[in-house]
Amino acid sequence: MAAIDGLPPLRAVIAAHGLAAKKSLGQNFLLDLNLTARIARVAGDLSACDVLEVGPGPGGLTRGLLAEGARHVLAVEKDARCLPALAEIAAAYPGRLTVVAGDALALDVAAHLTPPVRVVANLPYNVGTELLVRWLTPPDWPPFWQSLTLMFQKEVAERIVARPGSPAYGRLALLAQWRAEAKIALTLPPEAFVPAPKVHSAVVHLTALPAPRYPADPAVLGRITAAAFNQRRKMLRSSLKGVAPGIEDLLRAAGIEPTARAETVSLEAFCALARAVKAQAG
Numbered sequence: 075m076a077a078i079d080g081l082p083p084l085r086a087v088i089a090a091h092g093l094a095a096k097k098s099l100g101q102n103f104l105l106d107l108n109l110t111a112r113i114a115r116v117a118g119d120l121s122a123c124d125v126l127e128v129g130p131g132p133g134g135l136t137r138g139l140l141a142e143g144a145r146h147v148l149a150v151e152k153d154a155r156c157l158p159a160l161a162e163i164a165a166a167y168p169g170r171l172t173v174v175a176g177d178a179l180a181l182d183v184a185a186h187l188t189p190p191v192r193v194v195a196n197l198p199y200n201v202g203t204e205l206l207v208r209w210l211t212p213p214d215w216p217p218f219w220q221s222l223t224l225m226f227q228k229e230v231a232e233r234i235v236a237r238p239g240s241p242a243y244g245r246l247a248l249l250a251q252w253r254a255e256a257k258i259a260l261t262l263p264p265e266a267f268v269p270a271p272k273v274h275s276a277v278v279h280l281t282a283l284p285a286p287r288y289p290a291d292p293a294v295l296g297r298i299t300a301a302a303f304n305q306r307r308k309m310l311r312s313s314l315k316g317v318a319p320g321i322e323d324l325l326r327a328a329g330i331e332p333t334a335r336a337e338t339v340s341l342e343a344f345c346a347l348a349r350a351v352k353a354q355a356g
């Protein structure tokens with residue numbers, strides 16, 4: 075039976091194009107078009123947006139995005155075996171889908187997108203984390219994207235939205251929450267994918283803030299949080315010793331107890347510390 079968009083069901087697409095999932099490309103496909111439409115809706119109203127989709131694979135999520143009304147989808151796929159299936163989707167939605175063959179980590183496609191841009195992806199988890207960090211650390215803010223709707227391993231999703239005091243709280247939470255609003259929108263069991271991964275997954279939705287939540291120099295903040303969380307069990311006066319001379323006074327100036335551990339310190343306090351360190355360095 076044809077699906078709502080007149081295209082064959084995804085199982086038939088996969089069989090017709092011989093798209094057996096490749097572990098080396100982190101392929102776990104979503105085959106339920108109701109679910110992919112739900113994920114597309116997490117990204118918000120797409121009718122006035124260009125959507126960057128990374129890793130469309132056989133196109134389940136792509137079809138969800140187009141069926142939900144995305145103005146235009148630019149899809150970047152590394153596996154050339156998927157291109158004929160994606161061409162069929164492009165033909166069913168004339169002028170609304172552009173497919174770029176290549177590695178999303180090596181290509182810079184932002185220039186081919188017309189704002190406003192929303193990013194949606196179900197990617198291999200390692201690629202997803204690397205792209206998330208890049209998208210959160212552009213040379214200028216605000217970035218090219220308005221929102222990011224990304225599938226992660228549930229444990230990584232929890233690290234992105236974690237609050238102080240939680241074992242999941244660390245550099246990823248600080249990076250994400252400094253310049254974006256981050257929430258877990260959906261959690262999915264392994265059986266939602268073919269083949270089923272070993273772990274649960276979650277869709278994280280991040281909305282770019284117009285400016286960072288608290289002022290801080292990104293490089294200084296990055297240096298401090300790296301040192302603080304690389305030795306997260308240590309007191310900050312010791313883990314941050316190498317960051318700046320007189321770190322105990324700087325910590326106190328930022329309202330942080332020098333004996334505190336990184337895990338308990340808020341984003342606001344880390345930003346205050348970054349400003350104090352920068353001011354001292356002149």
Ligand code: SAM
Pocket residue numbers: 099100101102103104105128129130131132133134135150151152153156176177178179195196197198201
């Ligand atoms: N979006 C599809 C879905 O939800 O069914 C496929 C998801 S599968 C987890 C990840 C997809 O990303 C695969 O199609 C894989 O070939 C592609 N991929 C992996 N690494 C990539 C990269 N560096 N650049 C672009 N695509 C990549």
